[in-house]
Amino acid sequence: MAKKKTSTKTSKKPRFQKLKSFFGNRQTQTILGLFVMVFSIFLFFSFISYFFNWQQDQSQLSNFADKQITVKNLLGKIGATLSHFFIYNGFGVAATYLPILLFLSGLHFFLKGTFKKIKNAWGWGILGILWFSISFGFLAHKNSLFPGVIGYELNIYLQQFLGKTGLILVLLFLLISYLVIRFKLTPEKVKSSFPSKKEIKNFDAENFEIKEETTLNSIDKNDVTSSLELSLDKPEIRLTKNNNSLKNELDIQQKNKTEETKEAIEIDVDTILEENHVTENLSDKLVKDYGEFDPTLELGNYKYPTLNLLRDYNESISVDQEELEANKNRIVETLNNYNIGIDRIKATVGPTVTLYEIVPEAGIRISKIKNLEDDIALSLSAMGIRIIAPIPGKGTIGIEVPNKKPTMVSMKSVISSTKFQNSEMELPIALGKTISNETFVIDLAKMPHLLMAGATGQGKSVGLNAVLTSLLYKKHPAEVKFVLVDPKKVELTLFNHIERHYLAKLPDTDEAIITDTTKVINTLNSLCIEMDARYDLLKSAMVRNIKEYNAKFKARKLNPENGHKFLPYIVLVIDEFADLIMTAGKEVETPIARLAQLARAIGIHLIVATQRPSVNVITGIIKANFPARAAFRVTSKIDSRTILDGPGADQLIGKGDMLFSAGNDLIRLQCAFVDTPEVEKITDFIGSQRAYPDAYMLPEYSGEEIGTSIDIDISERDALFRDAALVIVHAQQGSASLLQRKLKLGYNRAGRLIDQLEAAGIVGPFEGSKARQVLIPDEMALNQLLDNEPK
Numbered sequence: 001m002a003k004k005k006t007s008t009k010t011s012k013k014p015r016f017q018k019l020k021s022f023f024g025n026r027q028t029q030t031i032l033g034l035f036v037m038v039f040s041i042f043l044f045f046s047f048i049s050y051f052f053n054w055q056q057d058q059s060q061l062s063n064f065a066d067k068q069i070t071v072k073n074l075l076g077k078i079g080a081t082l083s084h085f086f087i088y089n090g091f092g093v094a095a096t097y098l099p100i101l102l103f104l105s106g107l108h109f110f111l112k113g114t115f116k117k118i119k120n121a122w123g124w125g126i127l128g129i130l131w132f133s134i135s136f137g138f139l140a141h142k143n144s145l146f147p148g149v150i151g152y153e154l155n156i157y158l159q160q161f162l163g164k165t166g167l168i169l170v171l172l173f174l175l176i177s178y179l180v181i182r183f184k185l186t187p188e189k190v191k192s193s194f195p196s197k198k199e200i201k202n203f204d205a206e207n208f209e210i211k212e213e214t215t216l217n218s219i220d221k222n223d224v225t226s227s228l229e230l231s232l233d234k235p236e237i238r239l240t241k242n243n244n245s246l247k248n249e250l251d252i253q254q255k256n257k258t259e260e261t262k263e264a265i266e267i268d269v270d271t272i273l274e275e276n277h278v279t280e281n282l283s284d285k286l287v288k289d290y291g292e293f294d295p296t297l298e299l300g301n302y303k304y305p306t307l308n309l310l311r312d313y314n315e316s317i318s319v320d321q322e323e324l325e326a327n328k329n330r331i332v333e334t335l336n337n338y339n340i341g342i343d344r345i346k347a348t349v350g351p352t353v354t355l356y357e358i359v360p361e362a363g364i365r366i367s368k369i370k371n372l373e374d375d376i377a378l379s380l381s382a383m384g385i386r387i388i389a390p391i392p393g394k395g396t397i398g399i400e401v402p403n404k405k406p407t408m409v410s411m412k413s414v415i416s417s418t419k420f421q422n423s424e425m426e427l428p429i430a431l432g433k434t435i436s437n438e439t440f441v442i443d444l445a446k447m448p449h450l451l452m453a454g455a456t457g458q459g460k461s462v463g464l465n466a467v468l469t470s471l472l473y474k475k476h477p478a479e480v481k482f483v484l485v486d487p488k489k490v491e492l493t494l495f496n497h498i499e500r501h502y503l504a505k506l507p508d509t510d511e512a513i514i515t516d517t518t519k520v521i522n523t524l525n526s527l528c529i530e531m532d533a534r535y536d537l538l539k540s541a542m543v544r545n546i547k548e549y550n551a552k553f554k555a556r557k558l559n560p561e562n563g564h565k566f567l568p569y570i571v572l573v574i575d576e577f578a579d580l581i582m583t584a585g586k587e588v589e590t591p592i593a594r595l596a597q598l599a600r601a602i603g604i605h606l607i608v609a610t611q612r613p614s615v616n617v618i619t620g621i622i623k624a625n626f627p628a629r630a631a632f633r634v635t636s637k638i639d640s641r642t643i644l645d646g647p648g649a650d651q652l653i654g655k656g657d658m659l660f661s662a663g664n665d666l667i668r669l670q671c672a673f674v675d676t677p678e679v680e681k682i683t684d685f686i687g688s689q690r691a692y693p694d695a696y697m698l699p700e701y702s703g704e705e706i707g708t709s710i711d712i713d714i715s716e717r718d719a720l721f722r723d724a725a726l727v728i729v730h731a732q733q734g735s736a737s738l739l740q741r742k743l744k745l746g747y748n749r750a751g752r753l754i755d756q757l758e759a760a761g762i763v764g765p766f767e768g769s770k771a772r773q774v775l776i777p778d779e780m781a782l783n784q785l786l787d788n789e790p791k
């Protein structure tokens with residue numbers, strides 16, 4: 001995708017990248033290198049020539065354009081002018097190093113080099129030129145050719161500050177530092193390059209040995225002993241001393257001798273290899289140079305929808321004191337009729353229901369109150385009484401009574417809440433408000449899939465819109481993509497406006513929103529392929545989930561050349577699941593179950609809504625993989641049990657009144673209301689902005705029927721072909737998922753194997769939702785078939 005950047009903030013980067021690619025081009029490098037080399041040779045000879053002719057040529061330079069005037073420089077007027085500029089007005093003799101540096105740079109480019117390597121040479125080269133120029137300035141008495149104007153002037157300037165001695169010291173210090181840094185010179189190395197003391201000693205020792213021998217010969221050993229005995233006498237003491245010192249001397253000489261022999265065998269110590277270490281790795285460097293990878297850059301100017309697109313509803317909850325009193329009295333009365341005494345009662349007024357928390361008198365059994373649910377509801381003459389006995393973690397009994405005048409919870413109020421705005425969740429969803437009027441925000445990424453059920457007209461579609469709206473307000477188009485399945489064909493149509501921003505679709509399809517059952521099957525299978533591909537990416541990146549993967553990608557630790565890319569979350573929304581299951585059955589259920597089981601780590605999340613939460617729609621396998629459930633009002637206790645594993649949803653009052661469970665507690669919520677015109681405004685707002693060239697492309701899935709009557713070359717057969725044939729023949733069941741399970745294969749490979757088995761006549765053609773027929777009855781027949789195949 002072509003990257004166009006329009007923001008002023010980011011416009012520097014592409015320009016830099018363009019330049020970079022221009023200079024990275026080999027043709028540019030070759031021509032540039034050649035040019036620099038030719039120019040450096042030109043400069044070099046003009047410099048050399050200038051040294052011989054500068055005095056004559058200098059006077060002519062002011063009349064550069066005059067045809068009458070000629071210069072002696074080998075490279076003409078330009079040569080003379082350039083030399084004058086660099087040598088006389090510049091760095092003097094030291095300037096000669098410039099063409100050398102230029103030549104090296106040119107050669108480097110010519111032979112495919114990078115900027116980095118020559119950068120070093122230039123750094124040191126310029127320092128050297130300055131150093132020589134200043135040093136010559138110091139030695140020269142007047143502004144002459146040697147230091148050049150710059151060297152001479154710099155020298156005078158520095159002398160004023162440092163004095164002559166100071167400058168000498170600084171120049172010497174710089175020279176030594178240079179030698180130390182460049183050639184890694186150390187005092188030890190310098191020392192070792194001179195003849196060592198040992199060598200000198202060796203040389204002395206030879207002379208010394210002769211002396212020693214003569215001394216030893218001239219002294220009688222007896223003398224030594226006797227003189228030691230007569231140690232009292234002074235002169236003898238002297239003699240003893242003499243003898244002692246002689247003895248010591250002998251000892252020392254002896255010692256020296258052994259040491260000399262020891263030292264005569266020199267040991268060669270290899271210089272310790274000092275490896276160069278990088279202080280930063282490539283990814284750190286890339287991050288330093290270009291910053292972290294920003295997936296939103298391609299739509300850098302994208303503006304999130306504003307709050308004013310959402311409507312204000314008059315939604316302040318008015319507490320009707322009379323209603324509260326009346327309800328309280330009726331609750332107390334009703335309970336008293338059943339001999340249940342009440343200690344205390346407390347009311348929390350929510351948007352649609354009021355929760356009365358009751359502390360019963362000591363000794364009252366909670367189950368008794370729960371059994372009276374219907375009676376209490378009757379006497380309170382209100383629909384939607386729900387008794388929570390006890391309220392988890394509180395030890396009180398809750399009675400939820402619907403308000404006479406329910407308050408609408410607007411999408412605007414939940415979206416604008418700080419809880420939602422400041423949430424750090426991956427996929428935050430502001431679903432509505434709790435009974436204590438608190439905004440309820442939950443992370444879809446943690447759910448990780450949501451099952452929504454509710455009878456018709458109870459607020460499911462509004463709920464789905466609330467989910468999608470939340471994500472649109474919080475996520476950039478680069479971060480999340482929706483796959484929308486809408487068999488009812490009307491509910492999600494508005495999202496067509498944001499196709500190129502937020503929707504994902506199969507290649508070669510016109511509409512991103514899927515309304516057709518066969519397309520649903522293809523899309524679900526394509527999502528399975530995407531899932532497998534993402535797992536492979538995660539595996540090669542050695543991370544466990546999409547969050548870690550994207551973090552690693554942003555830190556530029558994953559190379560896009562190895563197939564790595566930023567992975568947006570994919571949210572699959574199915575508006576009417578019952579419809580799909582009825583028409584496509586297992587073909588839909590299998591990939592859904594597979595996605596639900598495995599897709600959480602790789603960022604594919606499912607939201608499945610259904611009108612009919614019956615067991616043949618929400619099967620065990622689906623239920624087991626959808627821990628998060630949202631139930632709107634359903635018509636029977638059985639439906640409530642199917643969706644929530646308990647009653648409650650049948651007692652809701654509709655219009656967005658819902659129960660939400662993320663695996664443990666049930667929370668009663670009033671779903672946020674977002675009307676169709678509001679959704680339209682939001683999608684128009686997004687749709688009118690610059691978009692990606694196309695919707696997010698899901699991997700191609702052509703359906704199994706492609707495999708029919710295909711002619712597959714035997715030599716191209718999968719290595720596991722024979723094993724796969726055996727598995728299929730033994731099981732007498734021609735399904736790709738069987739191969740996946742038994743041979744631990746990915747979906748694609750298993751699909752290919754089935755195609756090959758069909759081509760070999762082992763399984764029959766694709767038969768819709770049924771497994772393929774196996775045409776070979778047993779292993780023997782299989783072996784016969786395969787062995788007799790033309791090779």
Ligand SMILES: Nc1ncnc2c1ncn2[C@@H]1O[C@H](COP(=O)(O)OP(=O)(O)OP(=O)(O)O)[C@@H](O)[C@H]1O
Pocket residue numbers: 408409454455456457458459460461462463611655656657670671672673674
């Ligand atoms: N959160 C809500 N707050 C207030 N009113 C709501 C809410 N949700 C739904 N309603 C009311 O209920 C009506 C029906 O809602 P919705 O279209 O979402 O039902 P549904 O469950 O999708 O029905 P169906 O399955 O037939 O499409 C809405 O037009 C609206 O008037």
